[in-house]
Amino acid sequence: MTALRLGTRGSALALAQANEVARLIGGDVELVKITTAGDVDRARGDKSRWVGALESALLDGSIDLAVHSAKDVPGELAPGTVIAATPRRAEPFDVLVGENALASVREGARVGTSALRRRAQLLAARPDLEVCEIRGNVDTRLAKRAGGEVDVLVLAAAGLDRLGRRGEAGALLHDGVFIPAAGQGVIAIQARAGSPAASEAARADHASTHAALDAERHVVRALEANCHTPVGVLASGGVVRGFVGLPDGSWWLAEEATSAEELADALLRAGAIELLRALAP
Numbered sequence: 544m545t546a547l548r549l550g551t552r553g554s555a556l557a558l559a560q561a562n563e564v565a566r567l568i569g570g571d572v573e574l575v576k577i578t579t580a581g582d583v584d585r586a587r588g589d590k591s592r593w594v595g596a597l598e599s600a601l602l603d604g605s606i607d608l609a610v611h612s613a614k615d616v617p618g619e620l621a622p623g624t625v626i627a628a629t630p631r632r633a634e635p636f637d638v639l640v641g642e643n644a645l646a647s648v649r650e651g652a653r654v655g656t657s658a659l660r661r662r663a664q665l666l667a668a669r670p671d672l673e674v675c676e677i678r679g680n681v682d683t684r685l686a687k688r689a690g691g692e693v694d695v696l697v698l699a700a701a702g703l704d705r706l707g708r709r710g711e712a713g714a715l716l717h718d719g720v721f722i723p724a725a726g727q728g729v730i731a732i733q734a735r736a737g738s739p740a741a742s743e744a745a746r747a748d749h750a751s752t753h754a755a756l757d758a759e760r761h762v763v764r765a766l767e768a769n770c771h772t773p774v775g776v777l778a779s780g781g782v783v784r785g786f787v788g789l790p791d792g793s794w795w796l797a798e799e800a801t802s803a804e805e806l807a808d809a810l811l812r813a814g815a816i817e818l819l820r821a822l823a824p
């Protein structure tokens with residue numbers, strides 16, 4: 544039996560995720576590090592830049608499975624591929640680093656994030672804050688904050704957990720508008736449809752996580768959202784919640800429903816398309 548080749552990006556977070564997947568699948572598994580366009584030039588581009596090279600390696604047979612942060616996976620997968628498994632979800636919410644709670648962040652503080660969704664949510668809740676672009680992987684951002692580039696950071700709790708750095712974070716942002724990105728905290732294992740590796744990956748699957756991810760991805764596709772769209776969606780405990788907002792915090796929608804279809808309808812009825820059009824005329 545030859546080893547199952549798991550393709551992964553080479554960042555510390557990606558490797559932590561791939562090692563977790565290797566442990567869950569068990570047996571003879573080998574990690575194959577793949578450099579994506581996103582790793583080479585972090586400044587621009589969309590999700591396909593992170594995921595595209597892994598999808599190509601999957602399709603050309605140089606790997607058997609691709610491991611991703613589900614929130615980095617675009618709404619449409621490469622044809623002929625599937626999300627074969629999603630291990631049990633980690634913490635889905637964002638956290639503040641540098642202050643324990645949003646209410647304690649001083650007026651006008653500099654908050655670092657490059658995600659439009661986080662900017663939209665922060666300014667919806669606290670219009671006084673100065674949201675600053677901050678780039679780089681999780682370690683780089685933590686170092687930049689420690690060096691005084693910003694006062695506070697917003698990061699995914701799951702990423703900090705996986706890097707063993709959750710202790711540096713404050714409280715979760717989980718009230719009101721703070722709905723995380725679709726798939727946040729979920730690892731997606733992508734395979735060629737019908738391949739033997741897809742069946743092997745299924746050993747690592749957690750059914751309710753998979754159902755939640757499917758629901759969240761349904762909403763993203765219904766809104767034609769991508770990683771440049773300030774959209775949050777979280778399915779949990781039979782409820783699906785969604786947020787769509789302008790990055791300056793001046794206009795936002797938050798709805799909840801009992802299915803992905805109903806949530807997408809509710810957001811669309813409330814004006815999500817007009818809102819997204821105001822964003823990208």
Ligand SMILES: NCc1[nH]cc(CCC(=O)O)c1CC(=O)O
Binds near residue numbers: 612613
């Ligand atoms: N955009 C980068 C990225 N992709 C996934 C995570 C966190 C881990 C996860 O959501 O599973 C992060 C870092 C962050 O947003 O703080």
